Amino acid sequence: MSDPRPVPLLALRGIGKSFLGVRVLHGVDLDLAPGEVHAVVGENGAGKSTLMKIVSGAYAPDDGTVEFAGEARVFRGPRDAQRAGIGIIHQEFNLLPERTVAENVYLGHEPVRRGLVDRREMVRRTGQLLASIGETALPADTPVGRLGVAQQQVVEIAKALALDARLLIMDEPTAALADHEVELLYGLVRRLQERGIGLLYVSHRLTEVFDLSDRITVLKDGHRVDTLWTADTTAGELVRRMVGRELSHYYPDRAGPDDLGPVRLTVRDGGNRKLRGVDLELRAGEVLGVGGLQGSGRSALARALFGVAPFTSGAVTLDGAPVRLRSPRTAIRAGIAYVTEDRKGEGILARQSVLDNALLAGRAVFAARSGRTARTGRARELLAAVEVRAAGDDQEIRFLSGGNQQKVVLARWLALDPRILLFDEPTRGIDVGAKAAIHDLVRRLAREGAAVLMISSELPELLGMSDRIVVMRDGRIAGELPAGATEEQVVALAVDATRERVQ
Amino acid sequence: MSVRSLLPARRPVPGVFVALALTLAIGWLVVTIDGGQLFNQSTTVSLLHVAAGLGLVAVGQTLVILGGSLDLSVAYVISLSTLVAAETMNGSDGAVLPAIGLALTVSAAVGLLNGLLVTRLRINAFIATLGVGLLLKGYLDSGYDGPAGTTAPTLVQTLGYQRVGPVPLSFLLLVVVTGAAWFALSRTRFGHHLVAVGGDPTVARLSGVRNDRVLVTAHVLCSLCAGLAGIYLASRLGSGAPRVGTEGLYDLESIAAVVIGGTALAGGRGGVVGTVGGVLLLAGIDAIFNQLEVDAFFKQVIRGAVIIAAVAVYAHRAVRKAAS
Numbered sequence: 143m144s145d146p147r148p149v150p151l152l153a154l155r156g157i158g159k160s161f162l163g164v165r166v167l168h169g170v171d172l173d174l175a176p177g178e179v180h181a182v183v184g185e186n187g188a189g190k191s192t193l194m195k196i197v198s199g200a201y202a203p204d205d206g207t208v209e210f211a212g213e214a215r216v217f218r219g220p221r222d223a224q225r226a227g228i229g230i231i232h233q234e235f236n237l238l239p240e241r242t243v244a245e246n247v248y249l250g251h252e253p254v255r256r257g258l259v260d261r262r263e264m265v266r267r268t269g270q271l272l273a274s275i276g277e278t279a280l281p282a283d284t285p286v287g288r289l290g291v292a293q294q295q296v297v298e299i300a301k302a303l304a305l306d307a308r309l310l311i312m313d314e315p316t317a318a319l320a321d322h323e324v325e326l327l328y329g330l331v332r333r334l335q336e337r338g339i340g341l342l343y344v345s346h347r348l349t350e351v352f353d354l355s356d357r358i359t360v361l362k363d364g365h366r367v368d369t370l371w372t373a374d375t376t377a378g379e380l381v382r383r384m385v386g387r388e389l390s391h392y393y394p395d396r397a398g399p400d401d402l403g404p405v406r407l408t409v410r411d412g413g414n415r416k417l418r419g420v421d422l423e424l425r426a427g428e429v430l431g432v433g434g435l436q437g438s439g440r441s442a443l444a445r446a447l448f449g450v451a452p453f454t455s456g457a458v459t460l461d462g463a464p465v466r467l468r469s470p471r472t473a474i475r476a477g478i479a480y481v482t483e484d485r486k487g488e489g490i491l492a493r494q495s496v497l498d499n500a501l502l503a504g505r506a507v508f509a510a511r512s513g514r515t516a517r518t519g520r521a522r523e524l525l526a527a528v529e530v531r532a533a534g535d536d537q538e539i540r541f542l543s544g545g546n547q548q549k550v551v552l553a554r555w556l557a558l559d560p561r562i563l564l565f566d567e568p569t570r571g572i573d574v575g576a577k578a579a580i581h582d583l584v585r586r587l588a589r590e591g592a593a594v595l596m597i598s599s600e601l602p603e604l605l606g607m608s609d610r611i612v613v614m615r616d617g618r619i620a621g622e623l624p625a626g627a628t629e630e631q632v633v634a635l636a637v638d639a640t641r642e643r644v645q
Numbered sequence: 646m647s648v649r650s651l652l653p654a655r656r657p658v659p660g661v662f663v664a665l666a667l668t669l670a671i672g673w674l675v676v677t678i679d680g681g682q683l684f685n686q687s688t689t690v691s692l693l694h695v696a697a698g699l700g701l702v703a704v705g706q707t708l709v710i711l712g713g714s715l716d717l718s719v720a721y722v723i724s725l726s727t728l729v730a731a732e733t734m735n736g737s738d739g740a741v742l743p744a745i746g747l748a749l750t751v752s753a754a755v756g757l758l759n760g761l762l763v764t765r766l767r768i769n770a771f772i773a774t775l776g777v778g779l780l781l782k783g784y785l786d787s788g789y790d791g792p793a794g795t796t797a798p799t800l801v802q803t804l805g806y807q808r809v810g811p812v813p814l815s816f817l818l819l820v821v822v823t824g825a826a827w828f829a830l831s832r833t834r835f836g837h838h839l840v841a842v843g844g845d846p847t848v849a850r851l852s853g854v855r856n857d858r859v860l861v862t863a864h865v866l867c868s869l870c871a872g873l874a875g876i877y878l879a880s881r882l883g884s885g886a887p888r889v890g891t892e893g894l895y896d897l898e899s900i901a902a903v904v905i906g907g908t909a910l911a912g913g914r915g916g917v918v919g920t921v922g923g924v925l926l927l928a929g930i931d932a933i934f935n936q937l938e939v940d941a942f943f944k945q946v947i948r949g950a951v952i953i954a955a956v957a958v959y960a961h962r963a964v965r966k967a968a969s
Binding site for chain 1: 832833837840841847849851852854913914
């Protein structure tokens with residue numbers, strides 16, 4: 143594609159990056175002109191964040207070059223990129239809530255007069271900066287912690303501009319914003335454009351991408367699929383380019399009609415801080431897939447069912463009887479097991495033995511009725527049954543591979559004979575062989591009568607494993623799809639392509 | 646967005662001064678009923694003397710705590726500083742300035758060591774400063790059985806006992822040091838950066854702050870304050886005292902004063918003015934119970950309760966703020 147403008151502000155050429163031998167970016171090219179809004183879209187794991195981290199100096203590329211303002215640059219770190227004029231607005235703000243707007247904007251380069259910080263000058267300059275992007279109502283001497291999310295975002299942008307940023311990266315800038323605040327961000331983006339600032343805009347929300355961007359680059363599995371002029375494309379076209387790939391391995395057979403048992407779990411109109419109006423039914427013997435983007439409420443649903451962040455409204459029944467799942471302990475006693483997304487942080491005790499990890503939940507929640515030796519014996523059987531490969535039961539779990547750690551976590555829950563299993567990204571960070579083993583285990587558990595709910599960001603896994611798929615968006619269930627649905631259908635529900643405003 | 650949140654910042658008077666006023670009022674009432682006098686010349690003077698010693702340490706402690714660190718070695722630095730000062734003077738007025746200089750230099754060196762252990766070796770501040778403290782304790786215990794050296798008479802007469810009305814010179818020194826610390830925190834880059842490092846080290850680093858340098862400086866300043874407190878104590882006692890720091894519980898009391906004064910133990914929020922309030926509150930409680938001739942152990946119980954109550958109030962406020 144040809145670029146009509148002479149010198150691009152940013153030119154990425156053949157950017158490649160690997161982590162631990164896994165290639166996450168393959169020869170990506172991207173051009174950004176001054177004053178252009180260039181959207182970068184793709185599924186979870188397509189390589190968007192890695193690419194943005196390379197541009198902002200957090201990672202160094204393995205291959206390729208980054209040209210900024212006509213010069214090839216190698217950034218030694220985020221500060222180096224900042225000094226060159228590249229700012230990044232993260233989803234989580236880098237602000238100090240206890241300090242004022244001005245103190246945050248000028249942190250690290252406070253204006254000084256006779257060796258002392260010139261507070262008045264700092265407030266004045268901050269006011270000017272804010273006014274220059276149309277934010278006159280924001281007092282520069284208010285503590286940032288008192289501001290709303292949208293205003294904090296404005297402060298972040300002002301902070302980048304105070305460093306004379308010519309390129310701003312916005313990573314999911316609307317994820318934390320309410321609907322009316324999104325309109326304000328639109329205005330802000332336009333004013334930044336008028337100042338000749340180039341914007342890289344990463345977003346899952348196609349509505350915004352179409353409203354704001356001049357061009358769109360689609361990434362998939364670390365490759366650049368295409369770069370399109372926004373005016374010449376449609377949401378449907380974009381979704382088609384974001385998905386579509388070959389199945390990499392075979393999944394165990396799905397449940398037949400005979401395998402499905404009675405309804406195990408129902409949720410009616412469940413809600414809490416992150417979820418609204420969730421209706422859900424889970425049958426014995428089935429694997430219910432939960433799709434959606436990060437932050438759409440998938441994990442919040444699992445955490446609500448497991449009592450970590452319980453439902454505050456609505457009703458839950460278990461085998462027909464109403465239950466209140468108010469803590470993980472009550473959930474475990476009700477026969478629910480939860481394999482968490484963050485294995486290192488929430489799944490394992492890294493410095494304890496394989497056996498202690500396998501016994502953790504049982505010891506904590508149930509008295510050993512049939513004796514400790516019996517319990518330990520059963521844990522050993524289960525560890526063998528799930529084929530954990532370790533030097534011994536007393537090896538510290540942190541020395542095991544991710545797949546084997548996950549098997550230990552599974553054994554822990556199987557020891558409790560759970561009726562309902564919640565899996566949150568059960569195969570994240572696990573190699574292909576162990577993945578298949580875990581898929582087989584999940585299916586075997588369902589076949590033995592457990593009800594399984596499985597969250598996955600990997601579309602092939604979600605489609606391959608699920609008997610039924612619900613897709614979440616903005617804390618609600620956006621829709622349900624039967625087995626055999628396509629990736630495009632899932633993505634369309636997840637990004638709300640039906641709301642597209644394009645002609 | 647509420648209207649309140651759009652108002653400019655008003656840095657409110659720390660709640661500790663309300664508590665201080667209440668405590669002194671109630672204490673005055675109780676002492677008067679008891680037939681004593683809380684605010685006569687001698688009690689006021691001794692209250693301010695207690696406050697001066699603890700205050701100097703606590704202001705330094707505020708700096709490191711604001712930066713997200715901590716210093717448990719201050720009590721030993723104080724003892725060391727009294728000895729270095731008194732032994733160098735050895736009763737001679739001519740040696741006052743070199744002695745003060747040497748005591749402060751030694752103290753600053755300890756602070757530098759603390760700071761480097763915390764930043765370069767990434768040792769938890771609690772452990773690093775405790776270790777340095779124990780190191781000093783070993784030196785003091787093996788080298789000294791009791792008081793050593795003699796403080797120069799001029800210093801005893803001035804810093805030790807001279808007053809302006811009921812206000813001891815030492816308390817004025819505290820006011821000056823507090824003012825300097827306040828100024829440094831609000832008007833220098835160092836101060837801004839220190840609060841940022843304590844608030845969120847990652848944010849500070851990504852904003853171009855040299856976190857390590859800032860924290861080392863804070864540790865040096867903290868030890869300098871402890872050294873200054875040592876010089877003051879040497880001028881009160883007339884000699885160097887190897888256990889004055891630990892017997893005065895200056896390590897834990899200084900941290901308590903900082904916390905009562907509204908500085909977050911995790912760093913990033915608070916200031917030295919509140920700390921002085923905390924120091925006066927602790928000294929005031931002391932004075933009241935001395936007048937009432939309350940049992941010393943019971944006095945400790947009350948102090949413990951005050952510290953817990955203060956932290957509970959701040960924690961409650963923080964929760965309310967987060968919820969709003």
